[in-house]
Amino acid sequence: MNTFYTTTSIPYASQKPHIGNTYEAILTDAVARYHKLLGDDVYFLTGTDEHGEKIERLAEAAGVTPQQFVDTVTAELRHEWDACMVEPDDFIRTTEQRHMDIVKRMFKKLYDQGDIYKGAYEGWYCVPDEAFYTDSQVVKAESGHVCPDCGRPVEKLKEETYFFRLSAYADRLAAHIEAHPEFIQPESRKNEMVNGYVKPGLQDFSVSRTSFTWGVPVEFDPGHVMYVWVDALSNYITALGYDPDGKSGELFEKYWPCDVHILGKDVLRFHTLYWPGMLMALGLPLPRSIYGHPWYLMNSDKMSKSRGTAIYASELAERYGVDCVRYYCLREMPVSRDGNISHELLASRCNTDLANDLGNLASRSITMAEKYFQGDVYPEETPENEVLALCAASKDRVKGAMDGLSTQLALTEAMSPVVRANRFIDETSPWILAKDPGKAEDLKGVLYTLLETLRNASVTLYPVMPLAMGKLRAQLGLPEVPVWEETPPKGFSVKRGENLFPRIEL
RNA sequence: CGCGGGGUAGAGCAGUCCGGUAGCUCGUCGGGCUCAUAACCCGGAGGUCAGGGGUUCAAAUCCCCUCCCCGCAACCA
Numbered sequence: 001m002n003t004f005y006t007t008t009s010i011p012y013a014s015q016k017p018h019i020g021n022t023y024e025a026i027l028t029d030a031v032a033r034y035h036k037l038l039g040d041d042v043y044f045l046t047g048t049d050e051h052g053e054k055i056e057r058l059a060e061a062a063g064v065t066p067q068q069f070v071d072t073v074t075a076e077l078r079h080e081w082d083a084c085m086v087e088p089d090d091f092i093r094t095t096e097q098r099h100m101d102i103v104k105r106m107f108k109k110l111y112d113q114g115d116i117y118k119g120a121y122e123g124w125y126c127v128p129d130e131a132f133y134t135d136s137q138v139v140k141a142e143s144g145h146v147c148p149d150c151g152r153p154v155e156k157l158k159e160e161t162y163f164f165r166l167s168a169y170a171d172r173l174a175a176h177i178e179a180h181p182e183f184i185q186p187e188s189r190k191n192e193m194v195n196g197y198v199k200p201g202l203q204d205f206s207v208s209r210t211s212f213t214w215g216v217p218v219e220f221d222p223g224h225v226m227y228v229w230v231d232a233l234s235n236y237i238t239a240l241g242y243d244p245d246g247k248s249g250e251l252f253e254k255y256w257p258c259d260v261h262i263l264g265k266d267v268l269r270f271h272t273l274y275w276p277g278m279l280m281a282l283g284l285p286l287p288r289s290i291y292g293h294p295w296y297l298m299n300s301d302k303m304s305k306s307r308g309t310a311i312y313a314s315e316l317a318e319r320y321g322v323d324c325v326r327y328y329c330l331r332e333m334p335v336s337r338d339g340n341i342s343h344e345l346l347a348s349r350c351n352t353d354l355a356n357d358l359g360n361l362a363s364r365s366i367t368m369a370e371k372y373f374q375g376d377v378y379p380e381e382t383p384e385n386e387v388l389a390l391c392a393a394s395k396d397r398v399k400g401a402m403d404g405l406s407t408q409l410a411l412t413e414a415m416s417p418v419v420r421a422n423r424f425i426d427e428t429s430p431w432i433l434a435k436d437p438g439k440a441e442d443l444k445g446v447l448y449t450l451l452e453t454l455r456n457a458s459v460t461l462y463p464v465m466p467l468a469m470g471k472l473r474a475q476l477g478l479p480e481v482p483v484w485e486e487t488p489p490k491g492f493s494v495k496r497g498e499n500l501f502p503r504i505e506l
Numbered sequence: 507c508g509c510g511g512g513g514u515a516g517a518g519c520a521g522u523c524c525g526g527u528a529g530c531u532c533g534u535c536g537g538g539c540u541c542a543u544a545a546c547c548c549g550g551a552g553g554u555c556a557g558g559g560g561u562u563c564a565a566a567u568c569c570c571c572u573c574c575c576c577g578c579a580a581c582c583a
Contacts, residue, residue, distance in 0.1 A: 012583040356545055
C-alpha cells in the first residue's frame with residue numbers, strides 16, 4: 001500500500017482565519033480524501049504557529065497571556081476547519097510540549113554540528129512603525145536613510161542573533177531543484193524561486209531573537225528565543241515524532257518524506273529554500289513536492305478584517321452548506337492568478353453547477369426510477385452509450401487533474417457527464433418511452449445510464465463534497481463512502497431523499 | 507534593462523506548453539420539453555483574443571518591441 005503524507009502550512013494564530021486561509025485547508029483535505037479513495041495509507045497534518053513577537057504584543061493589548069490568546073485563536077481556527085469538514089489526522093500547535101521538546105533538541109544538534117552559529121543581524125529600524133528593514137529595503141534620501149513605508153528616518157540597529165548556515169547547502173539545493181522539476185510547483189513559482197533567490201546566492205538566515213520572549217527558549221543561551229523558521233517549519237516532522245537523536249517514532253518512519261506540502265505563494269520561499277536546507281543539515285530526505293497556491297480575494301481586493309472585507313468559511317457553510325463552500329473554493333481558484341470570492345459569485349456558481357445540473361439530475365432521475373419502476377432499475381443487459389463512455393473517460397481525466405492538484409480542471413471534468421446526462425434525457429424522452437409497455441427495457445437502459453452517471457459523479461466528486469455525495473449515494477442505494485475503483489453495479493435500488501443542493505436565493 | 511504573473515464577448519474565466527474554423531458559466535433574445543429544485547434541452551445576438559511588427563499556407567497560441575494592472579525584491583505569517 002502506498003503511503004501519502006500531506007500538510008497545510010501552519011497559519012499564524014494571530015487572528016481568526018478568513019476564507020482565504022481556510023481555502024488551503026479545504027484543498028489539502030480534498031487531496032487527502034482523494035488519496036484515501038485511491039486506497040493510499042494517508043496522513044494529513046495541519047496546525048498552528050503560535051509563537052512570536054506579534055502574538056506577544058496582541059496578547060498584551062488584549063490583556064491576556066500569550067497562551068490564552070493563542071488558545072482562543074486556535075479554537076476559532078478549528079471551528080472554521082470543522083465547519084468545512086476539514087478532518088486532519090493530527091493537529092499540531094507549536095506551543096505543545098511534544099513539539100517544543102523536539103525543536104529544542106533539533107536546535108542544539110544543529111548548533112553542535114556547526115549549522116547554527118552566533119552572529120549579529122544588522123538592519124534599519126523605524127521606531128514609529130516598529131518595523132525592521134534591510135539595506136535593500138530602506139530608501140536612501142538626502143537626509144539619510146528613511147522608512148520605505150512612512151518616509152521618516154530609520155536608525156541602524158544591531159541585534160545579536162543565531163544564524164542558520166543556509167549558504168553551506170546552496171549548491172546541493174540548487175542541484176536538487178534542477179534535478180527534480182516536480183519539487184516546486186507550479187513551474188512558474190519554481191522559476192521565481194530559482195531566479196529570485198537561488199541564482200543570486202542563498203544567504204544565511206536568522207533563527208533567534210532577543211527582542212521578545214514568547215518563543216521556544218534557546219536553552220544554551222538564555223535571552224534568546226527561537227525565531228519562526230526552526231520553530232514553525234519543523235512541525236512537519238515533530239508531529240510525526242521525529243527524534244534528532246535517532247530514535248524517531250513509527251509515524252515518522254512510515255510517512256516521512258512528505259508527498260506534498262500545500263501552502264500559499266507568500267510562504268513558498270521559506271518552504272522551498274529554508275526548510276530543505278534545514279532538512280539537509282539534519283540528514284533527512286526532502287519533501288517530494290511543495291505546491292504554492294494563489295489567494296482568494298474579495299472583490300479583487302485583499303481581505304482585511306479591519307476594513308470589514310473578510311469572509312469567514314463558517315458563515316458561508318452555515319448559510320449555503322459545507323459542500324457549496326468546498327466546491328466553490330476548489331472550482332473557482334484559477335491556475336495562475338488570485339481568485340475572487342463573494343456571496344454573489346458563490347451563489348451563482350453553486351446554483352448553476354450543483355442545484356441546476358447535479359442536484360436536478362439526481363432529482364429527476366431518481367423520481368423517474370421510482371415512478372416507472374418503483375425504484376428498482378435492473379436492465380437485462382448493461383447499456384452501452386455515449387454517456388457511459390464519457391463517464392469512464394472523464395473519470396480518468398479527473399484523476400489526472402487531481403494528481404496535478406488542478407481542482408478547477410478536475411471539477412469541470414467531473415461535471416461533464418452530468419451536463420451530458422441532462423441532454424441525454426431530452427434526447428431519449430423517457431416520459432414518452434414510459435407510455436409504451438413494449439419500451440420498458442429501453443426505459444430501463446435510459447434510467448440506468450442516468451443513475452450510473454450519478455454514481456460515477458458520487459465517486460469523482462466525493463473528495464470535494466463528502467457530505468452531499470454521501471447523501472446522494474444513500475439515495476442510490478450505495479455505501480456512503482466509495483472507493484475510486486468502484487465497479488458499476490448491475491442495477492440500482494433507489495429511494496428519493498431531500499434535495500441535495502437547494503437553490504440559493506440571495 | 508531586477509524577477510514573476512496577468513491583460514480573451516456586458517461580467518467572471520478556460521484555451522497559450524504540442525500553431526489549424528475562438529470556447530465555458532452568468533446575463534440577454536427566441537424556441538422546445540414537461541421527468542425535475544421556475545430546473546432541463548436547442549438556437550440567435552455579442553469578441554479586430556491590450557497594441558505594433560515578424561515567422562508561417564495558417565498565430566489568442568511561436569519570436570521581437572510597446573503600453574497598462576498585480577505580486578515579490580530576503581528575515582513580514
